[in-house]
Amino acid sequence: MIGVESDWSSEPPPRYFTLEDYEGGEARWCPGCGDLAVLTAVKRICRDEQLPPEKVVCVSGIGCSSRFPHYMKTYGFHGLHGRALPVACGVRSRRPDLHVWVATGDGDCCSIGAAHWIHAVRYNMNLTVMLFNNEIYGLTKKQTSPTTPQGFATNTHPLGAVLPPLKPVSATLGFTNVSFVAQTVDWNIAHLYATLKKAHEHKGLSFVHILQRCPTFTPGVFDDLQSDPERILLLEHENGIPIDPAVARLYPKKLVHDPLDSNMARILADRVEELPLGLLYCDPDRPGYEEFTGRGIGMGVGEKLEFLNRELDRFTI
Amino acid sequence: MIGVESDWSSEPPPRYFTLEDYEGGEARWCPGCGDLAVLTAVKRICRDEQLPPEKVVCVSGIGCSSRFPHYMKTYGFHGLHGRALPVACGVRSRRPDLHVWVATGDGDCCSIGAAHWIHAVRYNMNLTVMLFNNEIYGLTKKQTSPTTPQGFATNTHPLGAVLPPLKPVSATLGFTNVSFVAQTVDWNIAHLYATLKKAHEHKGLSFVHILQRCPTFTPGVFDDLQSDPERILLLEHENGIPIDPAVARLYPKKLVHDPLDSNMARILADRVEELPLGLLYCDPDRPGYEEFTGRGIGMGVGEKLEFLNRELDRFTI
Amino acid sequence: MTEASSTPAASGRRPSQRTPSGPVRTAEQIVEIVSDSGEGAQKAGQSFAAICAQMGNGIWTVEIIPAEIKPPARSRAGASGIRVRFGSDRVTNMGDSADLVVAFNEQVLYGRISQDVYDEGLVILLENKWATDRREVVRREYAEALEDFDRRGYNVIGVPMEEECLKLTPTPRLGKNMFVLGMLSAIYTRDIDLALNEISRVFARKGPKVVELNQRLIRAGYDYAKENIDLSFEVLSAPREGKQVVMNGNQAAGLGVMASGMEMVAMYPITPATSISHYLAGVFPGVGGCVHQAEDEISAIGFAIGASYAGKTACTVTSGPGLALKTEFIGLAVMAEIPLVIILVQRGGPSTGLPTKVEQGELMPAIFGSPGDDPKIVFAPATIEECFHFVITARKLAETFRTPVVLLTDANLATGMQPFPRPEVKEEWLAPPIDQSPWDPEVPPYDWDEESGISPRPIPGQRGGEYVLTGLAHTRGGKVAYDPESNQTGCEMRSRKLAALRRTLKPPEVSGDPEGDLLIVGWGSTLGAIDEAVVRARSEGLRVASIHLRFLSPLEPGLDDIFARFTKVLVVEINYSDPHNAPYIDENTRRFSQLAKLIRIRTRYDVDCWSNVHGQPLSPGLVYGEIVRQIGALKGAER
Amino acid sequence: MTEASSTPAASGRRPSQRTPSGPVRTAEQIVEIVSDSGEGAQKAGQSFAAICAQMGNGIWTVEIIPAEIKPPARSRAGASGIRVRFGSDRVTNMGDSADLVVAFNEQVLYGRISQDVYDEGLVILLENKWATDRREVVRREYAEALEDFDRRGYNVIGVPMEEECLKLTPTPRLGKNMFVLGMLSAIYTRDIDLALNEISRVFARKGPKVVELNQRLIRAGYDYAKENIDLSFEVLSAPREGKQVVMNGNQAAGLGVMASGMEMVAMYPITPATSISHYLAGVFPGVGGCVHQAEDEISAIGFAIGASYAGKTACTVTSGPGLALKTEFIGLAVMAEIPLVIILVQRGGPSTGLPTKVEQGELMPAIFGSPGDDPKIVFAPATIEECFHFVITARKLAETFRTPVVLLTDANLATGMQPFPRPEVKEEWLAPPIDQSPWDPEVPPYDWDEESGISPRPIPGQRGGEYVLTGLAHTRGGKVAYDPESNQTGCEMRSRKLAALRRTLKPPEVSGDPEGDLLIVGWGSTLGAIDEAVVRARSEGLRVASIHLRFLSPLEPGLDDIFARFTKVLVVEINYSDPHNAPYIDENTRRFSQLAKLIRIRTRYDVDCWSNVHGQPLSPGLVYGEIVRQIGALKGAER
């Protein structure tokens, strides 16, 4: 799809962006790392949506997955561990013209950044949030993350993680004003692409939980999901993630799930036998905080000066 | 109930504690503040359970409600804004003999302390957590809290809070390893007492959401709940909060709810027409993190020295 | 400021003379209104101060704030109210002991007595209903207090405030404050119409009924005083040029935010910074701006940084504990060169400390708090007027030097009210729309000027400027780099910005003797008290002067030269230093106050320091006392 | 340390002489193994170092760590490996340029060359399979590198490592490192049995098959070198008394935690501190202890504080960004007097900076980071051995002085390995069970000793001791108090503890000339490099000495006296200071390094500083160069 964004100055000749226009530095993830598939999907979406690279901002925290912005040739903000979401919200607050992608790890989002996770979901600003869940701390070399499977041995829990893993999707569905929650996997490229595309289109905060392989530190944790199609429950709905025929063929178990049904969404999210893949919840009508933060963006200098003088008059004696 | 705790040195004559033994400094909350009722209930539970004052630790953050420890004549820790839960977990980590009560406000717990809220619930250590929800920042004088009703005017949102309020119970029910979630109100003393008592008895983290009146800054926000018994849905169950006949008479609407039914709990929590009062969820069998942190507490010096020497040998050349 | 030396206000105890046929004429007065909290003493005092300002007096107010929201009635800790110092000349600080106090009960006075703010001769207008209270204990307390006040040499005048108000309203507790305003207007020969107008302005939103009742209460108080109280003072005003505004420091800072062109303040509530956002929350939309209340301080600064990165230089406001939480993000802003304004309204520490009280204890953490080298600009306004103008400067510096800028105010400036010339808002203060024109792709994102370390920055939306901001060590091209040279270069470039800024600064002005025995060095909200003390000491022949620093990082130039002209240099500030005479403390172990540390790093001058952590604004009398003591010691007198 | 002056190791370029009929005898060697990451170079080097230590050599290791988890193969940024310096005498630092490098490909060598660690004459044992790689680009790169190395004066010896390993295993990439270990054993005439044993210990858990294969690879490397490489060195060892242990600084700190009797370490992962908890996670249960990985750094220190409050003095470990987040809680611990041990393993800053590299940039934030006055104890080990013992001291100080204690180590100590005398664990180190006997209710919770500020503390469970800990200003009785005196007293009492501790400290020992031209002042991990440089300079007749500080807060006593004996004092450390010759930088604007600031505050001595933020451990050669330059300048020679 070629198009010119309304907020983009339409200079002749119209620009057409190819994948290369989004190619940043050479990706430095381990061979087989699931992060690469996500990167590729995002680049493709940018290309297919013809987003001007200068209008795209990738914001991240710290972690393997948070290196994401470096590999895009767009604007990027590789900030602090756990703090991708506040920065991303700030970027959007006065710049509704920017497309903001957020890359955050399971430690970044669900551990140190957990307070921001709850609140950014509630603010519901227009961001595409990609939670790269490799169920481990990758960059710091194999410490337990909140999503590490119970019993899985790590460097901080050599006898195995002590507690049952936090479920990012279940938790998110309990947060007020949640507007979009989807689940996908790095190894099904078509589904990943379709999910991220839908998320990008959603007006509001779209939270995409991506099961992401880390062959270096959690090899095999997703093996059964990869090898046994019966472990996947494909969610279908006209308002859900569009399903590629190849994907449909791959996964025999399917369920028609209305993304507006939050109760069913939570039941699905808790499911242990199968992993629901697709759009668990979406309410396009939730209020967005940008309505508030963005008011008055275009106000003219004259109007401002006038108000300031009136305000000073109030204090004048 | 008079009794001697097994870990309390049984010196003759056995001590009997009266309410006065738990009386700390004169409470300095505003007249009509709901915090006082909670304080009274906790003192009564301590007395009724005959908890030695020196074995009780009240931990709090910062806020009106966090002044709680000062008004108890027990050990107390009035720490930092938002950080009651980490401290409380630390206290319990190596001291299973202590009874730990946590007082935290809606700002303290659900805003600045939100990351700890998620994770303390997951650690499921044996704490009684009382969330004093007055739907406002009290101590700092009327700023919006995450639970402030949408449209309610505050000093930071004079035109009304912008977003729908966060629901502490709904969110908590989505956190992994949650083991006890109850809801009560400061103005029904019998129900408040029964709920906190049940919470104190629960082995694990009991999360008690208390609607708390703040006549100073949110006068009237609970008026309809107070005046219209039809707005309350009393939860009943043999494993639930024991219901005083007077309470039962007060509230005509009742529902038998099995606290093990997490799905129903979440549906109830989301209910807007009525406020469910009682035990929404309880699973006494969730793993507790103290199992892990408390290992080896009683280990003898000899054993330690021996291990240390063995370990040094490993490094000896 | 040297003109002040000729005014009586500056010479300690203020002379007053009763003109034969009228009020006593006096150069200045210090009045307090003290009550239980919730009785409106602050509102009455603010209005009184505003009236004085309107009549051309200089004013300074200090709020008296209890720690609890609603402390019990009649408790010492519950003292709530306000001090108003007003005078013919400019007034720059809270002064020393009060001249007159209106008290709603006798107990709250003890809260003030413990702060050491009253002297013999004080006049107290005291609600006298307690004498006949139905509770025996209250009657006894009242009687005992009267005796005690007498012993202390206070002149108590009983006033049946409640009784009088009851004649007009069934809820006198809510009206007393207006009655008091009326009394004060009478005693200080204020124009009653000004009072009535002021009150109709203040209560405008509450409707005409409320306004009318309050005006009647004012009149009642006015009439009562005229008839019953034999006190009458006149504080003439000096002619004043141009329009003046009157406001407190937090309002001034809030106005500064709007006038600076910033459109976003991201904050988390914390005393005493919050009222900046309270003020802004109401008016910011008028200039298209927005206050974002974040879930915590970390998120607040992160949000502001996000907005700044996206071209909308933003502001965050906080105090001590909040600063601690922002430490990591401040380091990122320094490292990645993100313009950002941080308004830090200091309060008493360490830890939660004294949340409503004043301290200048956040200087060292503001400058040295972040791990690694983090050169940033730190400066401090010394007056309410500067609270306004410095925010505008802060934004400019932040963008010019592409760095966070910390503005250090404190609880004293935050709530102190003072008139100053009405600022003329300039269009150029309001930044132009952010630059979205194409960026030359040949220019790297950190195109450091070798001399100044300054570089222009690409803003999202600028075609060709795409780069990834990172807190990792990086090159001129913005690329992550772990080699020794890249990190060294980056650190040097960031540090160089401070040296470049310093070159544009002027040495501080010496106020008082150009050379002499003692030089006082201060910063921030203590300006008025120090100046007044110096003027008083000089009027008594002591050879003393003061300088008052605004820029703390980089530190202002020329200090060595100035120091060399004085026998001794004494830093005076409100934060902790070991007292000279404590056990184990000697010149080798003594821990210095914060500015003294900075100055010792910079100049290696043997500066002494005198400071405390009383949580109180400095009073000129205390500073004066120390000047006398220090010069006495220099002259070989007793130490 | 002065004995070292007689050893050849101390005199720069190490003399070596080939005995007619055998290996060249040399006082020391610096060997590196460099590879792509994941090829096991570190493991081989650590084993080699352990073998050297077992043979009685002094050793020091430095890990070479790439920033990425798995950087691309054959990339400069991907250089991963280890440096081992070993010698006849004690070895205390990484030394200067390497003598011999084993490289798995030629590209990773460029990663090292950019760090400036190789000189002419370097011997390189280089995997030579790249010469015949099927990719043309690889063959070309290899050829070009060989030419370049030749120009640089390196002696390259090609070794068919992979080819040789393929004879024994189908996955030579995983075995090469053992082959290298064998080669090095041959070249340095190591006892091959020690190597075989070491490897069977290291791989014990992986089963006999793995052990056997690795041993065969070692033998293969050994034999290959004997037959094909005409290099043979002998590094004799000095006799050594008593048992020795060998470990790195993080292991030593971890062992120290266990030996100190602490039972709880609460942490959040962060490089380079995390490996302390990795080590402890495995062994801590052996002494009944527990590692708690919290959800963030704030929670980690909060948890430790909770445990400490409840009587189980706990520890938290972190690095720069984590320190920033803990700032607020550290302030609480100071204010409420909670014993707590904070192990701070410093890394490169500011912000995320250089996460795996060394810097001493967290000194100022550790001391001055929290708002308000926050006197706490800060000290720094300078050797691996001290990393162990200082933790035990830290716990004792924390409890005696009822305060947080910060232990500052760094990335260099964290991963550096060195032998030291095996500690004799004392029962008294392990604290007795916490006191639960009744507390005299007459004794307040802060029963400050007027002289020392020290007070005993009630612990939950102690009947009669019930009190509420608070971060608000409080009285001796632990009650919240907002009056001026209470806050002043509390601050004084807490400050006094530092003065009291300082009285127990001895002045630092001067190493080198007791008086002379130049005194070097250092702290932390730079001890070895500074000492070695001083020894070398003195051996050349320069009048130089050094002192090395352990206690930074309070600062050690006696500095003035020592400084007075030298013409010039130069602080040497690894953190930022403005270079002398930069634009706009002069003595009035120059920003000093961190210890230099502290010393200037304390002594007002005109100390100069020399520092960098290269992210590298200091090398003795660099320090030596600066000594020569400085003394030259003093003598009026060229600057």
Ligand SMILES: Cc1ncc(C[n+]2csc(CCOP(=O)(O)OP(=O)(O)O)c2C)c(N)n1
């Ligand atoms: C304040 C702070 N604490 C800790 C760290 C160290 N750290 C960097 S990334 C990381 C965790 C990464 O895990 P995750 O978020 O799951 O991302 P992944 O690497 O697995 O993609 C940690 C603990 C840091 N950089 N900053």
Ligand SMILES: Cc1ncc(C[n+]2csc(CCOP(=O)(O)OP(=O)(O)O)c2C)c(N)n1
């Ligand atoms: C780090 C930090 N930020 C902010 C504050 C200021 N503060 C104190 S209490 C409070 C909010 C109180 O609200 P809540 O937690 O709901 O408790 P309540 O007073 O309503 O009981 C705030 C923002 C602080 N003390 N510390």
Ligand code: SF4
């Ligand atoms: S460690 Fe894991 S998450 Fe990180 S780059 Fe490697 S495979 Fe990916």
Ligand code: SF4
């Ligand atoms: S302000 Fe509200 S919450 Fe605080 S003490 Fe008063 S009534 Fe209670």
Ligand SMILES: [Mg+2]
């Ligand atoms: Mg991860």
Ligand SMILES: [Mg+2]
């Ligand atoms: Mg609240």
